[in-house]
Amino acid sequence: MNKLLIIEDDISLAQVLARRLAAQHYQIMMAHDKTQALLQARQWQPSHILLDMKLDEDNGLALIQPLKQLLPNCVIVLLTGFSSIATAVEAIRLGADNYLAKPADTQTLVQALSMTNANLEELVPEEPIMTPKRLEWEHIQQVLAANKGNVSATARQLGMHRRSLQRKLEKKPVAT
Numbered sequence: 001m002n003k004l005l006i007i008e009d010d011i012s013l014a015q016v017l018a019r020r021l022a023a024q025h026y027q028i029m030m031a032h033d034k035t036q037a038l039l040q041a042r043q044w045q046p047s048h049i050l051l052d053m054k055l056d057e058d059n060g061l062a063l064i065q066p067l068k069q070l071l072p073n074c075v076i077v078l079l080t081g082f083s084s085i086a087t088a089v090e091a092i093r094l095g096a097d098n099y100l101a102k103p104a105d106t107q108t109l110v111q112a113l114s115m116t117n118a119n120l121e122e123l124v125p126e127e128p129i130m131t132p133k134r135l136e137w138e139h140i141q142q143v144l145a146a147n148k149g150n151v152s153a154t155a156r157q158l159g160m161h162r163r164s165l166q167r168k169l170e171k172k173p174v175a176t
Helices: 011-022 034-044 061-070 085-094 106-114 132-146 151-158 162-170
Strands: 002-007 026-031 048-052 075-080 098-101
Touching: 002 011, 002 034, 011 026, 011 106, 026 034, 034 061, 048 061, 048 106, 061 075, 061 085, 075 085, 075 106, 085 098, 085 132, 098 106, 132 151, 132 162, 151 162
Parallel strands: 002 026, 002 048, 048 075, 075 098
Antiparallel strands: none
16 A cells, blocks of 8 residues: 655645545554644655645745655645646656646546656646736746745736735636
8 A cells, every 4th residue: 555645734725635645555644733744754764745735824836855865755736726837847857756736536646646757748738828918927946946035036027016926826726
């Protein structure tokens, strides 16, 4: 049986994911913050990890490399409510095996957890047709990633007021 560590700060969502994936023959353990996640991973040695990108004040991206160093053969799937091409590329670059946007159905979760060494072509369509709003969202995400999440530096680089950028970042990404 595969051992799955669910790292999610939303306890009710973690419990729903745990029930859904336990029915798919995964043995489940949950962690709700960075410290607990690293401790559980070290002690329990899971074969799979489902990692939320936003963990309260922490960023799940920052956990990928320490988890991969601790468990080099573990399959890590980053799960996020705010997906973008920039964060997908960054997650894969850091060592995640797959990247999913919330909400994800059980079949998609199981497929993502069973897919190792995902190719970016499988995650991102070859020639996405993007609306101007989606293109703006992707550009903001790339500039934000280049500035290591610094909103003020990103706003300066984009030539916009910091608060305007914050409002844009609070919205969910628009569909392509």
